[in-house]
Amino acid sequence: xxxxxxxxxxxxxxxxxxxxxxxxxxxxxxxxxxxxxxxxxxxxxxxxxxxxxxxxxxxxxxxxxxxxxxxxxxxxxxxxxxxxxxxxxxxxxxxxxxxx
Numbered sequence: 001x002x003x004x005x006x007x008x009x010x011x012x013x014x015x016x017x018x019x020x021x022x023x024x025x026x027x028x029x030x031x032x033x034x035x036x037x038x039x040x041x042x043x044x045x046x047x048x049x050x051x052x053x054x055x056x057x058x059x060x061x062x063x064x065x066x067x068x069x070x071x072x073x074x075x076x077x078x079x080x081x082x083x084x085x086x087x088x089x090x091x092x093x094x095x096x097x098x099x100x
Contacts, residue, residue: 032099034092041091056086 032040048060061075062068076082080090 032095037092037095038088040095041088044091058084058086061086 044056045054048056048064050060050063051057056075056078058072058075058079061078062071065071065074075086078086078091078094080094
């Protein structure tokens with residue numbers, strides 16, 4: 001292989017490595033992945049979902065805090081569509097809003 005061709009391939013490999021590293025850094029700035037947020041929601045369900053229906057009602061959500069006023073405010077935030085139920089999709093969506 002000629003010296004010029006070798007330099008070309010070395011440059012390609014170096015640029016590719018830099019692009020992969022930059023992509024990893026950009027992904028970190030985007031916040032936790034959807035899978036991680038879903039795992040956190042699953043942990044909340046394990047601790048708070050008293051009737052084991054896979055969703056958090058407002059009363060189940062509010063059970064996590066003794067300060068009912070703050071709990072009500074926080075739980076209403078997570079219930080994005082105001083139907084009284086916090087779903088996984090709402091949790092993920094609202095968490096992403098916080099991380100922007």
